[in-house]
Amino acid sequence: MKKELVIEWKHIGEEIEKTREEFEETGMTLSAVLAEIRMLLEMEGVSVRMVETVLPDDAPAGSxxxxxxxxxxxxxxxxxxATATSCSCASCDTCETCGEEETECRTLRxxxxxxxxIPPELIGRAAARALEME
Structure with a gap:
């Protein structure tokens, strides 16, 4: 039976221009890491699929x-x-991103x-670990 690695990327930003630009960095990092590991994994019989889930703009803590x-x-x-820290996105003065005075955004420590x-090395290590768990 062929193994599958499904990576789901959740983020807000459907309606907010600035946020979408900021989250593109994670998307580009994820795409670059997948490009590096996809061929190796497929040679080992593992198919790789990425799913992008756009959350409502009022859900920065899950983004x-x-x-x-x-x-x-x-x-x-x-x-x-995973922790919550004060929102520091570039569009935030009083958090224009989500319309809140003080918002907590998801951060990894x-x-x-x-x-x-999310740093590239954590993406690669998490992919390997997820496959080990099967």
Missing amino acids: ESLLFNGVPVENLLEGVE YDGEAYED
């Missing part, structure tokens, strides 16, 4: 999350924690650093 075969990246990798965009 910028990656799920690997349904499992969030922070549940796959030791030392990675790893190795003492906070990341709004």
Whole structure:
């Protein structure tokens, strides 16, 4: 039976121009990592599929999350924690992104650093870990 790796990328930004530009960075990073690993995985009998889910603009806390075969990246990798931090997107003065005065956005903490965009090495490691779990 052929294995499959499904990576779901959740983000807000359907109606908000600035947010869509900012989230493109994660999308480009994800596409680049997939381009690197897709051929190797397919040679091993693993098909790779990416699903993009655009969340409502009023849901910044669930945005910028990656799920690997349904499992969030922070549940796959030791030392990675999903936290909520004050929104620091470029469009935020009083958070024009979601219309809130103070909004908390999803951030990953790893190795003492906070990341709004998911680093490439975490994407690759999470993909490998998700396949090991099957």
